[in-house]
Amino acid sequence: MLKLLIEPYCELCGRELAYSELETGICENCINEIKFLDLDNSCVKCSLPEVGENCPYCRDLSFVFERNFSLFDYKGSIKNIFFEIKFNQSKEKTKVFHRLLEKLDIEEIIGMKIDLIVPVPSSPLVYFKRGFNLVNEMFKPISSKWGIEFLEVLGRKFFYKSQKKLSKSERAKEIAKQFFVRKKVDLSNKVALIVDDVFTTGNTINTCATLLRSLGVLKVYSLTLFRANLI
């Protein structure tokens, strides 16, 4: 709090902050200027921006989930805000994302009634280091705003191999081993939305989707803040 009292100016534009803006350090104007990606121009499978129907990443891939929706460009001020949260533990800045996400009619975007929102579980090690669960912090308040159940049904192992030296297919297998079902619940005929911060290869979402399907889930969609492009 002390830091905020000393710096009552918007980190992005330098304007003096209103009392309600002090917590995030970013003014309402700057939040409103952050644009959502145009989903009509993004890949209809992996949400890679501006590729339309000819996606260089996933045209030869098949996923267990129906479609991923990524909301923001992985650059500029919104990426910087995200990095502040991810690497500088600025938990209060998740409120910037809440302000943006609460404007969305999620079921209209997905085109389907969503029964439950399932977060990608974070590694317990990362959780201890960071002090909070980033994905839950981002999406739990929003799920309740949207009136959709937030179900932490998946878990992630404490230890797993570093993937740096692995080939693509070995990597997918290693990722598959990291996750497990925490609670054996019957999710027959439900439509689930997996939520995560960044969609990169799709391996994580695919693994989580496979586990959800094993619980009876009918259709799995995915919502991520960003789509990282490794091409």
Ligand SMILES: [Zn+2]
């Ligand atoms: Zn500003």
Ligand SMILES: [Zn+2]
């Ligand atoms: Zn794609």
